[in-house]
Amino acid sequence: MVIVDGSIVAIAIPQISQSLNTATGATTLIISVYLITICATLLLFGQFGDQYGRVRIFEIGTFIFLLGSFVAGVGQVLELVLVGRFVQGIGASMTMANSYAIVTDTFPAKQLGSAFGVESIFISLGALAGPGLGGIILGSLPWGYIFWINLPIGIICLGIELVAFPKSKPQKAKGIDWHGATLLALAASCLYLLTMQLNVHVVVTVLLFLLMILFSWQFVRMEKRATQPLLNLTIFRNAMFRKSIVVAFLSFIVSYFFTILAPLYLQLILNYSTQFSGVLLMVAPVVSMIASPAAGYISDHYNQHIEMAVGMLILIGVQVGLLFLTGKLEPWYFIVLSAVMAAGTAVFGTPNSVLVMQSVPAKLRGMAGSTNSLVREFGLVLGTTLSTVIFYRVLSLLNHREIDTAIGVSKQTFLLAQRWTYAAGLLLLCGALFYIIYAIRKDRKHVRK
Incomplete structure (x- = not known):
């Protein structure tokens, strides 16, 4: 559910925009506030x-996630929806911060590939099925139900969780790094x-960017000195x-380019209904249900770096x-593109x-x-921001005026703006593949020595 709610809003952007009488660009903040809240609190709840x-924190x-889902579904003005999404983000962060560790604690090392393959089914399902x-x-209910669907399931x-999960085994409390948490927030x-001001006020945008860099730098300095840091920077020496x-x-980052643009393409260019668009967007998660366990099996039995490189090549092809x-x-x-993308994501x-x-060691x-x-989550935030900025900036340049909504633009300009956005994503994926190949070659040289 928490992964689904990072992407489920994407297809509802045109409908929510019309219902709340806001531009599609502004409505995208409903996605951003959720993802950024998770980014701001993940390390804190990992320490918790x-x-x-x-x-216990997971439960x-x-x-809290269910409470936020209720508020977001009630909201009839953008501000109330954003409050609900903020509360959702807090709850989602508490579960995300601990899910990987719970799985790693439960399974022996030789079964981790298969275990993460199963977990990847639901991560992929959430990211792609939203x-x-x-x-x-x-197709049959008001947009508020995209949040309320969480309530009975949740x-x-x-x-x-309360019946089947093992009892928590808390350690002796050593103190929480509140200073680091504040700087990260x-x-x-x-x-x-910054995402709200992009393409609006250049001076404010630059100022916010500088402040973000300042707080991030202070966070790193604080973590180096903290007794119980939120982020032990020595982990990156590995x-x-x-x-x-x-x-x-x-x-x-690149995965969210498709999440943001695909629903707009299906509804505004192909003129498909939201219901049929939803069916088409379900292709990827269905394929991932088969591909993820297979990728997990391969991971347990073959070279994981090679498997990663193959998966990245598939994603570049898509x-x-x-x-x-x-x-x-x-x-x-x-x-076809959706199915191959799901396979590449799993591999x-x-x-x-x-x-x-x-x-990393168990501790x-x-x-x-x-x-x-x-x-x-930070990658998804940047993916949302970058895809939105590139797409609407190209639209504005092609139309010789500021454009902040995809509704009503010509098919030709839409497709050209979409192409430029996906081209930027292609460059990022090529960079990732280069880094994987570099890592493989370096590891082989180290083994020879």
Whole structure:
């Protein structure tokens, strides 16, 4: 549910925009505030989990997430929806920060690939099924139900957690790094405000960017001196952890380009209904249900770096294919790209998660898991921001005036702006592949020595 709610809003952007009488660009903040709240608090709740029990924090997070879902669904003005999304983000952060560590604590090392393969089913389902599920819901219900659908499912989940999950085993509390948490929250807040000001006020945008850099720098300085840091920076001295995190970060950025643009393409260019668009967007999660366990098996039995490289090559091929979305050969062209994208995501993501979690000692698993989740969510925030900025900036340049909504623009300018956006994503994925190949070659040289 928490992954779904990072993307389910995407397909509802045109409908919410019309319902709340706001531009599609502004409505995208409903996605951003959720993701940025998670970014601001993930490390904090990872530390909470390490000290007060990972399962306990996970369960509390589930309840808070449900509360936020109710508020977001009630909202009839943008501000109230954003408040609900903020509360949702807090709850989602509490679960995300501890899920990787709970899985790693439960399974032996030789089964981690398969375990993360199964977990990747639901991560992939959430990331890819959000727009599809949203489209199906919007086909017969008001947009508020894309949040309210969490309530009955979440109540069942919470009951199962309380009955079936192992009891928390908290360690002796060593203190929480509130100073680091505050600085991280300030940096994330600047990032959120920055996304609101892009393409609006250049001076304010520059100022917020500088403040974000300042708070981030202060956060790093604080963590170096803290007795119990939110982020133990020594974890990045581990080459395997560092390399895996970097390439994952780049892939997460690009994944949201498709999440933001695909629903607009289906509804505004192909004129498909939200319900049919939702069905098409469900292709990827269905394929991922098969691909993720297979990728997990491969990860347990073969070279994980090679598997990552193959997955990245597949994703690059898909990104090239997205450059040629023109409205022709549809919906089959879109279906094939979605299916191959799901396979590439599974083949890349599963071994990446295993490498991240196996590269650190047991006492740092909570921090490694929350850092992995933080990188994913921060990547999604940047993906949302970059895709939105590039897309609407190109639209504005082509129309010789400021454009902040995709509704009503010509098909030709829409497709050209979309192509430029996907081209930027292609460059990022090529950078990730280069880094993977560099890491493989360096590891081989080290083995020879």
